[in-house]
Amino acid sequence: MNIFAEIRTSVIETLDAMVADGALPAGLSWGNVTVEPPRDPGHGDMATNAAMVLAKPAGQLPRAIAEALAERLQNDSRIDSAEVAGPGFLNLKLAPVVWHDIVAEAVDAGKSFGHSGMGAGVKVNVEFVSANPTGPLHVGHTRGAVFGDALASLLDFAGYDVTREYYINDGGAQVDVLARSVYLRYLEAHGKEVAFEDGTYPGDYLIPVGAALKDKVGDAYLEQDEDVWLAEVRAFATEAMMDLIRSDLSAIGVRMDAFFSEKSLYNTGRIEAAIDELKKKGLIYTGTLEPPKGKVPEDWEPREQVLFRSTAHGDDVDRPIMKSDGSWTYFAPDIAYHWDKIERGFDELINIFGADHGGYVKRMNAAVSALSDGRVPLDIKLTQLVKLFKDGQPFKMSKRAGTFVTLGDLVEQVGADVTRFVMLTRKNDAPLDFDFDKVSEQSKDNPVFYVQYAHARVRSVMRKAEAMHLDWSDDAKLEDPAEFAVARKIAEWPRLVEIAARTHEPHRVAFYLYELASEFHSLWNKGNDLPHLRFLQDGDPKATAAKIALPRAVGVVISNGLSILGVTPVEEMR
RNA sequence: GGCCCCGUAGCUCAGAGGAUAGAGCAACCGCCUCCUAAGCGGUAGGUCAUAGGUUCGACUCCUAUCGGGGCCGCCA
Structure with missing residues (x-):
């Protein structure tokens, strides 16, 4: 139960009653009426802005409305007092029984405490990671993975029907590059000297793939032209990379519900079908784009292309969907993919992109808006850069030097739980500093530790209470x-x-857990000075039983919150 | 040039249009014969980048400007 929502309901019912007996005029909207925790605890337990919001439309003074409302709210047994304050706030003080009930509810509900019905019956698709299948996941992907997974868990907790999905970019030129790179490793496995030119992936992680290819086909591809082996090697290599990525995801605790292959859209008529859908709406035409203003590319020349009229749905310019040689641009399969999502019946779509893909937000929104006639909202969340530090010093990554930090490195050095929590202590669109040393530090500087410590304290108390029977x-x-x-x-x-x-x-979950832990640590320390506040009352099982419900409830909430973040609550600190 | 994100305490960052803008770190002062002091309490610290606008009320919404980052026609 959301006590704020319940008290708001009571306020609304009271307002309705005031309309019924003429204290307020009819036809007012309650839409802007809120009941919230006040910033200053001195203002009571919750406050409503009802009087201020309604003053103007009702043609009455805010304080007059507030006073009338206050008087009527006295009938609600949960409300101890209602006081008019400031410009027309109504500060509510709730009866102690309300807090007792909530603690009891948390203890009884356990894992389901905080579940909401807000997402009931809503199918939402969360697409995230979607890294090219050309190598292991690195730090940037990790942030997207953790963010997307936590968001999916959060929505699930709030009652939505959630699908976690990964879009495999296995249809473009980059998988050809991958195939050629693996072919080089294959030659190497046969003892040949090879050179990794520009335009190939030199990473060591392809060595075992080359060797595996040799095991599979022997010398069949030696001294053969590309058209003999390219398609086979591409499929083989892509599958190997997806195995690698699945294993990376699993290491960070992410499990996808679905993997969607870009390649499956080609030569199956599915891209054509999606484009036809846009054609029906009159949004496909052949035309010439203006050159980008300001920074004109050297080799710019006007070119006639097949374009999507994305400007009709909020984009800045129309976007090409077909290259001059008649093949699709990457945008075309993206459109088809999202058309597929819509056809699968999702009510809401969420995409997690790296910040470098910010330029595609408008066109994707335009595509989804056009294809669904504005029915299906698409929210694209961008994850900003992760800046790495070691001992307070920036830690440079270089792909060329092979010193880029992978998801595997993170998990190996600091563990999955710490990685996940730290990456969720920043808003997704804010850059994140990740210091390898600080995040493992066992002090209150480190929010992961601080929250875990609170949970460990709860568990410690529980163990001792259990011994008291x-x-x-x-x-x-x-x-x-x-x-x-x-x-x-x-x-x-x-x-x-x-x-x-x-x-x-x-x-927000991570920040909330920090605040809850802080309140709990504070109470704990009061117990040092005031023995009657300790949860364990020496030799008095009855008194202990009365004290223990509160820390139990704290344990429930921390545990539920951490499970949304995908972090395991610890039993004790070591 | 255009578009997107960001600008809040010395530092790192929170902040559904609400009251006197919060937390942690760093600084200073306190608290362990007592459930884990790996913690807690207190003091100090602010032109919410700037200027306008909307509103009963703006850190929050709108416009412009300044500063930082990202992206920008047949690469995904």
């Missing part, structure tokens, strides 16, 4: 302000889930 109860006897502060934070969890899910921002 007490009668477990979900009834939390809250007395101290510090205890109520923790309970209030717990009450925010269901609301936080909905906000994070609506905004597609899983980092």
Whole structure:
């Protein structure tokens, strides 16, 4: 239950009643009425802006509305007091029983505490990673992988029907390059001297692929022209790279529901079908584009092309979908792929792109808008660069020198849990500093540790409580302000889930968990000075049972939050 | 030149149109015979890049300007 939503419902019902008996005019909209936690805890437990929002349309003074509303809200037993403050805020103080109930609910609901019905019946497709199948995943891909996976988990937690999907770019020129590179390794495996020219992938990770190819076909491709082996080697190499990528994803705890092959769109009529769909809408034409303003390429010449009228759906210029030799541009299969998603019945689409693909956002949005007649929203989230540091010093990656940091390196050096949490402590569109040393540090500087430590403390208390053989109860006897502060934070969890899910921002979960951990550590330390605030009451199972519900609830929420982020909660610190 | 993202404390960053803009680090002052002090409390620190606009109310929305990054016709 989202207590904020419930109190809002009560406020709305009260407003309806005021309309019914003439205290407010009819025809007002409640759309802008909010009930939120106030920034300043001194302002009570929650505040509503109803009076200020309604003052103008109702033609009444905000404070007058607020006072009338306050009086009527006294009928709600959950509301202890309602006070008008500032320009017309109504500050609500809730009865202690509300917080008791929420703690009890968290304890009872366990893993499902915070689940929301907001996504019920909505099919959403989250496409992420989608790295070219030409090598192992690196740091940038890792951020996209972690972000996309956490977002998918978050939406799942909020009740959506989620599909995690990977688009394999196996239809373009880069897989030919891959095939040629593997062929060189194949020759090498046969003891030949080879040279890796520009336009081939020199990475060591292709050595075993070349060797495997030799095992499979023996010397069949030696001294053969490309047209003999290219298609076969391409398929073989792509499959090998996808195995590599699947294993990388698995190492970081990501499991896709679907892999969609770009190649499957070619020569099957599917691209044509999607383009036909656009043709029907009159959005395909043959024309000539203006040169890009300002920075004109040296070899620019006007050229007649088949274009998609993406400007009709918010893009800045129309986009070519066919090259002058009659083959498709990369954009054409992208259109077909998204047409396929729409036809599969998804209600919402989310794509995770690296920031360097920011230029494609508008045209993809235009394509989806056109193909779905504006029915299916597409939200493209861009993940910014990851800057690597070692001991506070920037750590340069170079693809040429082979010193680029892979997902495997990250997992090996700091572990999957730390990698995931750290990558989610920044907004997706903000650059991320990743310091190899700092992220493994065991101190409050390190949010991963801080949150894990709170969970470990909970578990420690639980283990000791179990030894006391007490009668477990979900009834939390809250007395101290510090205890109520923790309970209030717990009450925010269901609301936080909905906000994070609506905004597609899983980092909010990470920040929330940090705040909850902070409240919990604070209460814990109060127990040092004030023995009656300790969760374990020495030799008194009854008193302990009454204290233990709160830390249990904290454990539930941290554990639920971490599971959304894909991080394993720890039992103890080592 | 155009488009997108960003600009908040010395540093790293949060902030569904709400009240006196928050947290961590760094600085300073305190707290362990007591459930893990790997922690907690306190002090100090601000022209929310700038200028206009919309609004009862703007860090948040709109416009312009400045600064940083990214992208920009048959490469994906």
